[in-house]
Amino acid sequence: YTALVKANAFSFNEAISLVSKRGKYMSEAAPPGTGKMVAVMNADRKVIEAACQEAAKTAYVAPANYNMPTQIVIGGEEAGVDKAVALLEEQGVRRMIPLQVSGPFHTELLAPAAERLQKDLAALSFNEPMLPVIGNTEAEVMEQHDIAALLERQVKSAVKWEDCVRKMIDMGIDTFVEIGPGKTLSKFIKKIDKSVTVLNVEDLKSFEQVKSALIAE
Known part of the structure; x- marks a missing residue:
């Protein structure tokens, strides 16, 4: 939303x-x-997707966040997620971390929220973006006529963060700036491609450091 603004x-x-x-x-x-x-x-990735597909025969589960090559978050109904975890353990996956979140976001269980948001999106008129914005459901540049549909889908679809970063790198982006507390996304990006420059702004001191670094470039 920030990028689209x-x-x-x-x-x-x-x-x-x-x-x-x-x-x-x-x-x-x-x-x-x-x-x-x-x-x-x-x-x-394919092993995780296959496990979710098989486990979904028990109860709904699906990949929700493709964060980086070494981390993909799955989400869904408790029985489905537990079944997927069991299947992955059988295949030798050793490290799986339950997340302290309030719900299975970016999965089909959020479809009712997407449907309600669609009505609000339909009431807006979208301008042609003046800058390329990568939508995280498809990891492609968003076109004006697709913005509403993609924002609706984003509520209930997997976030393809790794794919988005790779898309931007393919487009020639070599410097990323994370704005906000912490360095979680910065760490994800370095795991995706160690060759790019990653900076972060979370307070006045880091803002001045990033400003100096960007001016130096």
């Missing part, structure tokens, strides 16, 4: 309203205790 696809005030409603819809669609999410470490 920067690209002038819609206004800041429109974004604030959408984000507020999106959060409300998501929390109501998946109240605390609805399903679970587990980070699967050091396992091949």
Whole structure:
């Protein structure tokens, strides 16, 4: 949403309203205790996807976040996630970390929230983005006519963060700046491609450091 505002696809005030409603819809669609999410470490993407597909015969589960080559988060109904974890353990996956989240976000269990958000998105008119914005459901540059549908899908679809970063690198991006507390995304990016420059801003000191680094480039 921030990127789309920067690209002038819609206004800041429109974004604030959408984000507020999106959060409300998501929390109501998946109240605390609805399903679970587990980070699967050091396992091949295809192995995880196959385990989820098999486990989904028991109860819903699917990949939710493709964060980096060594971490993919799965989410869904508790029985489905537990079955996927058991199948992965049988295949030798040793490290899986249950996440302390309030619900199985970016999965089909959030479909009711996506449907409610769609009505709000339909009431907006989107401008042609002035800058390329990579949508994290497809890891492709978002086109004006697809923005509403992609924002709707983003609520209930897997976040392809690793794919987005690789797409940007393919487009010639060699410097990334993470803005916000912590360095989680910065660490993900370095795991995806060690050759790029990764900076982060979380306070005034780091802001000055990043500004100096960017000026030096």
